[in-house]
Amino acid sequence: MSRNLDILIRDMRVVTQLRRVAAVLNWDQETYMPPEGAQARADQISLVLSMSHARFTGPEFRRSLAELVDLPSGKVLEDGLAPEEVRLLQMAWRDWRRATALPVEFVGELARLTSESQHVWEQARRDNDFHLLAPYLEKIIEMKRQEADFLGYDDVPYDALLEDYEPGMTTAQLKTLFDELRPVLVDLVTRIQNADRPGRRELITAEFNEVRQWEFGMRVLGDMGYDLSRGRQDVSEHPFTTDFHPSDVRITTRLNRRDLTQGLFSTIHEGGHALYEQALNDRYFGTPLCEPISLGIHESQSRLWENYVGRSRPFWKHYYPQLQEHFPEPLKGVARDDFYAAINTVRPSPIRVEADEATYNLHIMLRFELEQAFINDHVAVKDLPAMWNAGTEEYLGITPIDDTEGILQDIHWSTGAIGYFPTYTLGNLYGRQFYEAACRQVKGLEDKIAQGDLKTLREWLRKHIHQVGRAKTAAELVQDITGGPLSAEPFTSYLEEKYGELYGI
């Protein structure tokens, strides 16, 4: 390896390590921290992240990078590098350019604003009072527009924000995808609601012992290949995955005694994220080659495991007898088909995180449209709640009873995360394309799953996706794996077929 590259990688490692230290502090905060420790913890996290940012945007890093890359253009100057090293430098330059495009004072002000507005959001949601949040949201939107100007964009400001979460994705491309999705989903949900067959959710909302829920989840995680010598699962209010290094990738779950699916599917979902992080190539730790490609690709891994595996007939062919052993009482006499229907019940809800596969992306579409409205089209914050409710009515046929159930349900905007929501839907689409590619390439994959062999799928994912890091873009990855571009079609066909059969429509 070139000596200059060595030095740059050493500098990148420090930046990354400090971020991971902040991730440890955050993990502790969400799992074990005593309540009164919150203020000191916020100070610690802020200190460590600001030191990481200062290193990344400081003169030393700039010098190291300039030895290898022409800073204005991003052209790699060093000769004789391996192709993946060239990509490493391109990605490093891209990240550095975006980080240094924002003035230090701007970054500090936005951090303070969003830290405060998260507390305000909590109160606004508790009190069902959007007016509390509105001035903060106005300021955040204004600053995110400024951020887009600092970062630059070709078409609309929203493109610059999307780039944070899904590099290479554009508003125009997302619009095309959503235009394709929308009519299919609205139509499917309408037909399901008009169908004669009710969901069977009551079967899984009985009384499920939490210790047994935990044990069953841990068994599935083990079968998926989640390595507990390099990770662990804990309980937190909101399930999440966090990684400190590929050798320490942790997940959390939340168990609900009255709903088997909450804990189970959150465990499988976070397990899907964790497999990705555990399998990254740690030889390049600290660099883009040991980082996930995008939030959408990350989400493709969690959704693939949660929905395409975890809510499938082959999966439960193997696991349902075991689940019944774990819960002999509530599942007594419940046939596997009825259980399958129960975990795939479609029922429009005003709340995104409670949504099923068929309605979920309609929630995302609504948010995508509102984000464009207030970022690109300067729609006023005061008009957003009514737009939210109208959109929910249009897409899902229901109206939130209040703003807590409506526009105040998600924390994202209060944290400054604008442009994040679409990655959830992208995860569903990428995930379906990848899963179908895996089924084509691995003979009898679903038969293996039906026999409890989850490791074959995991190996395929590891080889084709996890180990790639950012050596490919999302678009290149999809092209290489599926032979074509990102497409909504496999996903819509899947939904049509699955729910057509389930609901007899």
Next chain:
Amino acid sequence: MSRNLDILIRDMRVVTQLRRVAAVLNWDQETYMPPEGAQARADQISLVLSMSHARFTGPEFRRSLAELVDLPSGKVLEDGLAPEEVRLLQMAWRDWRRATALPVEFVGELARLTSESQHVWEQARRDNDFHLLAPYLEKIIEMKRQEADFLGYDDVPYDALLEDYEPGMTTAQLKTLFDELRPVLVDLVTRIQNADRPGRRELITAEFNEVRQWEFGMRVLGDMGYDLSRGRQDVSEHPFTTDFHPSDVRITTRLNRRDLTQGLFSTIHEGGHALYEQALNDRYFGTPLCEPISLGIHESQSRLWENYVGRSRPFWKHYYPQLQEHFPEPLKGVARDDFYAAINTVRPSPIRVEADEATYNLHIMLRFELEQAFINDHVAVKDLPAMWNAGTEEYLGITPIDDTEGILQDIHWSTGAIGYFPTYTLGNLYGRQFYEAACRQVKGLEDKIAQGDLKTLREWLRKHIHQVGRAKTAAELVQDITGGPLSAEPFTSYLEEKYGELYGI
């Protein structure tokens, strides 16, 4: 507050916060970290501590300090400061001078050496092979002698090392104390061994359910005033206390199904440490005024609670009926007096951490003498195991069966902690003096303890010791509280009386 002082305190906070971040990383490592995360964690801790050190010894801190203190002499330059602010500056300068006295390369080399030698120590202990450790120990001793030279001392090099753990303490003063202690302890232990009454340890080495042990320990912690909204207890291999801020002070314990006392007394011991940290004055967080005075004073708090409260008759007058309720089976028919005898059994052991109150300080004396021998008198490392065994024979009447049970039992020297051991004995002495002062000043204190009121003692400790921070030196604190200097007499009288009564000697 002076603007210059404000700036200095802000700089000190960053140094302290980074240390506390490292403490969080370490806490996680000892409690929940998956095994394969160890290497990445070591890198994180090392990075954060080196950044803290760099800040403390860097030009910015030096400039801030120089605005307030004459750097060569330590004389405070700023006028109009409150007395505690003057003390803050004196202590800050003292710490800074010691930190900057060591060359950066020296600090790095010692850190690498001791990190490696801890692993070697583990292997040497496992294999009972002192030869493995010897070359590392030689190098560590050589570097610690160099360290003493860098730091400077008046009398012997060991003084400079002591100063790290017990500021203001000298070898000469310790020798006087130990010369006073030694004959009393050796004589007491001999008489106990010749007494007719056996200890009753078999009573507490039955089968004790671990969940109930945990519950009982948590109850005592609560009664002591350990605030669980600002702390928590977990399980680790070696019990410890760690603090991230006075609002987040955590302890760990280790439970042994076959020995009630291990978990119980470690919980009370660490609880004593934690009360100190929780009660520090957080207005001055990050400065010496929100720091414990010394390891000896810290240990006085843990030993006071563990031994003078937790192994006393008044404590068990209240708690023994509750303990019997927790463990109806193993404690059935065990009289309170017999239980008291059991938890106060004196039985010489080659292992320090298994020692009782009467023999414990003999272990420390041996280590203190060896440390002087190899630091001041250049005794060769190869001669240490024989000296260790001879000393154990002389003081305790037993010889270790091998080096694992002898000189390899403690990790301290392998971590570079030379001069640390005496603080354990100092804790016993300070603690006894403080406890007796509390009994004199608070009427009926032991009657209160006998009624389960532990908070009165805790309030006394908080007011007279915990809230002081480093506004007083250890010597000043002892003088102010007891009206006299540090003395071994209260401790030896206590032992004579307690064990005279127990063993009828």
